[in-house]
Amino acid sequence: KMRLFLFLLLCHFSSPVKHSFSGIFTASTGTSNLPEVVAVALVNNIEASYCDSKIEKAIPKQDWMENLRDGEPEYWKEYAQDCAVNRLFFEEQFHILKRRLNQTTSVHILQKVIGCEWDDKTETSHGYQNYGFDGEDFLVFDLKTLTWIATKPQAVITKHYWDRQKTTNDLWKYYLTQVCVDWLKKHLKYGRISLMRTDLPSVSLLQKTPSSQVTCHATGFYPDRADLFWRKDGEELHEDVDKGEILPNHDGTFQMSVDLNISSIAAEDWKKYDCVFQMSDVKDDIITKLDKSVIRTNQKKPLDMTIPIISTIVISVILLGGYIFTKKRKKV
Structure with missing residues (x-):
């Protein structure tokens, strides 16, 4: 199941834009070894912070994120609260969708990828919000029409319901086009040395x-x-x-x-x-x-028998010489 999470985590980061900020939410049921909800924030595909339904707080995952937390406590407070609120909201969505899809037993996973991409040269940005259920695309937010696209027949009911939430969709637009980009720039400010570097392979x-x-x-x-x-x-x-x-x-x-x-x-x-x-x-x-x-290659090379053979001959000569020497001493 975590392979699926990593796949969704990467699905927005191969584009030519310069920088990205994303929140990855994963809710699961029937998996006793995982928290019910896990939330990860990524900047340029690097894990910046983490929170889940067990620890119930945001944890910085990079040194520069700790500097951001210490340097701007009010922003970090808002950041941590946003993680907690979105986690609870996402958890509620998960349970509603399970009931709506009549999926109340066994293992199920709901995932959401929400974020933005920004080019510091052209000053252009792009926002996105996608849902996946049990490993398949489920709902995609259309930022132009402020409506939802159902990629599965089972998602149509939810699409129509979410389309009617005009105020909520307007807030999503504001977040994806304004708040997300501002947060990305703030993260870049603190993580510039790390995030703006170039390492060759x-x-x-x-x-x-x-x-x-x-x-x-x-x-x-x-x-x-x-x-x-x-x-x-x-x-x-x-x-x-x-x-x-x-x-x-x-x-x-x-x-x-x-x-x-x-x-x-x-x-x-x-x-x-x-x-x-x-x-x-x-x-x-x-x-x-x-x-x-x-x-x-990991293929084993044939052993070179020359050295072992020579070593065996030398040892045999030494032992034979010692045997002859011992015999002569006994005769004397």
């Missing part, structure tokens, strides 16, 4: 067996506005490749990989292929040639 070629696909893996890069792909003769490949999603590392950086099927590539043609890592606002690409000598 280490890139490796990986392979399980000599006949399996070759994986180009880039890890440790930041921010996540990056691309990784295979080329042949300087042209990007779209066939015989399998591209993965950008995933977060535990240290706040990112990783991604792209696989190349080499089954139909002749040995003499390997030199025509390379893997390219590109990052937004970074001039030079990182290019890694398809070369057997640099591929890392």
Whole structure:
């Protein structure tokens, strides 16, 4: 279930805009090892704060968030209250939807992604609010019409009900276009050194067996506005490749990989292929040639028996010499 959470967490952060602020809410039932509601705030896809229905308070997850809490206590108070209020509101929505869908037993998960994206160069912004139920898209807020889009037939009743909540939808518009962007800018102010940095990755070629696909893996890069792909003769490949999603590392950086099927590539043609890592606002690409000598594999190499054989011979000679020497001493 947490894989689903991570998938939704990432679904809004591969766009070309510069910065983003999101709240990720997850409510679950039938999962005894998880709080009923978990709320996470992310800035540029980095976890900034956390709260859930058990601890009932907001916890800063970055050093710069602690500076924000200490430097602007009134804002942090509002921030923490907003987390608590939205958590309770979301929890109520969850129980209403379960009853409405007649889903009162077993394991169920409701998720909401709400936030905004802002480009500090063009000063343009975009807001979004989406719901998912049991791993599938459910409702999407249309910021232009201030109505809800039902992506499942089961969501139509809720869509019509929420469409009639004109005042609430106006408040959502204000939050997504004004409050969210202001909060994002405030977070950027305190986290600028960390959030505005550029970290280049280490890139490796990986392979399980000599006949399996070759994986180009880039890890440790930041921010996540990056691309990784295979080329042949300087042209990007779209066939015989399998591209993965950008995933977060535990240290706040990112990783991604792209696989190349080499089954139909002749040995003499390997030199025509390379893997390219590109990052937004970074001039030079990182290019890694398809070369057997640099591929890392977990396949065990055949043991070199030369040294063990030589060692055995030497030990045998020493033991034999000792035996002969002992015999001669006894005769003397």
